[in-house]
Amino acid sequence: MKEKNNIAAHTAALGANLFFGGNFSAMKYVIPAVIAPFALNGLRVLFATSLFWLCLLATRKKFAALRKPLDKKDIPRLIVCGITGVSINQLLLVKGLSYTTAVHGSLLMLVAPIFIVVASAFILKERLSSLKLLGLVFGIVGACVLIFARNKVDVSATNIPLGDTLIILNAISYSIYFVYVKPLMQRYSAMQVITWVFTIGVVGIMPFAWGELQHTIWENFTIYHWVAVSFTLLFATFGAYLLTIYSIANIGPGASSAYIYTQPFFAALVAYLVYHDTLDATKITASVLIFLGVYLVNKKKRQLT
Numbered sequence: 001m002k003e004k005n006n007i008a009a010h011t012a013a014l015g016a017n018l019f020f021g022g023n024f025s026a027m028k029y030v031i032p033a034v035i036a037p038f039a040l041n042g043l044r045v046l047f048a049t050s051l052f053w054l055c056l057l058a059t060r061k062k063f064a065a066l067r068k069p070l071d072k073k074d075i076p077r078l079i080v081c082g083i084t085g086v087s088i089n090q091l092l093l094v095k096g097l098s099y100t101t102a103v104h105g106s107l108l109m110l111v112a113p114i115f116i117v118v119a120s121a122f123i124l125k126e127r128l129s130s131l132k133l134l135g136l137v138f139g140i141v142g143a144c145v146l147i148f149a150r151n152k153v154d155v156s157a158t159n160i161p162l163g164d165t166l167i168i169l170n171a172i173s174y175s176i177y178f179v180y181v182k183p184l185m186q187r188y189s190a191m192q193v194i195t196w197v198f199t200i201g202v203v204g205i206m207p208f209a210w211g212e213l214q215h216t217i218w219e220n221f222t223i224y225h226w227v228a229v230s231f232t233l234l235f236a237t238f239g240a241y242l243l244t245i246y247s248i249a250n251i252g253p254g255a256s257s258a259y260i261y262t263q264p265f266f267a268a269l270v271a272y273l274v275y276h277d278t279l280d281a282t283k284i285t286a287s288v289l290i291f292l293g294v295y296l297v298n299k300k301k302r303q304l305t
Contacts, residue, residue, distance in 0.1 A: 009250035013259040016243035020109075021266025023236030024102035025274050026228040027094060034220045035212075035229070037094040042209025043229065045086060045202045048238040052195040059191065068188065070196070077180055078196050085177030086201020091208060092170035100163025106267035108164055109260055112171040116178050116257040123179050131296055132254070139261035139293030145286035178253040185249040194245045261290040 031037050070078070097105045117132065184193045221229075247256040264286075 006251055009247045009256070010259075012243040013247035013251070013256045014262060016240040016247065017259045017262045018266050019235045019240040019243075020260075021106055021263040022270040023232055023240075024097065024106045024263075024267045025270045026231045026236065027097055028102040029228045029274070030225050030232075031094065031098050034225050035216050037098045037212075038091065038205075038209040039212035039216050040229070040232065041090045041094050041205050042213050044090060044233055044237045045198060045205050045209075047233040048241065049195070049198040049202050051238045052191065052198055052242075056191050056195045070188070074184060074187065077184060078193075079200055081177050081181045081184065081193075082197045082200025083204055084173045085181065085197055087204025088173040089170055089177065090201070090205060092166045092173065096163045096166030096170060098163070099159040100167065101160070102267060102271055105163070105167050106263045108167040109171050109174075109263055112175045112178075112257060112260050116175045116253055120179055120252075120254050135258065135293045135296030137293070138289050138296060139258075142261070142264075142286040142289030142293060145289065175257070178248065178257055181245065182248055182253050185245065190242075190245045190249050194241055198241070258293070261293050265290055 027040065031040055035043075093105075100108075117136065121127070181193065181197070244256065247259075
């Protein structure tokens, strides 16, 4: 049963990063063309939080044994997770992406596993093995190959240095969330945790999003814009966070975060399909290196469990 749960958790982590990777192109398509960055953030968190509460209430009887009232001592940790995993993370990501390119943004998210592994070693006392470090190196090398191979600049990338900085800060914030959420997953159900995390995140985001939402001209949206927004809301927010937290609960933050190396591959693939970007031998080679890094990081993790 444990092996089956691990397989499902690894699949969930991969699926979440498929959604996250595709989301870079989806968001880039609508911001700032028809909607402002923080306005899109507001839609994302309101939609996802509503669905999480509906799911939590709908399954309250079926999974009643897995739930228990929140302990007051866990509230500060929940607040940290809500702020770092939703509020700061989403605000920095969407704002940074409005300045830089979709693929570049996904590549910069590769700094997240480095911070997660280091933070896990200090906070959760997880072993920082040589094999895991080797996997990190392969992933970073693969990302660098993709970075230097990309020679086509998106005309909407108006301030790449600023956008890059915001994406990196977003990755750091998301790393803190990854580490801090694991103890909560061990004491409460996954749905219970993610629902409260997003509820707290809404409080942090809406003061920034409300004004931009009021000035959004919905009549400017075409069917393609609605498809992109729908993907962002349903799959890249609700679905991806649900899959991620399930993965963290079963294989831990280190192994789960390693799949972030697949984001550049998925982001490049979606950019190729949507924007007809080139998918040459160099990018395929880089993708192989990225997947090799994921394999090495997770290989050691499976041996320890």
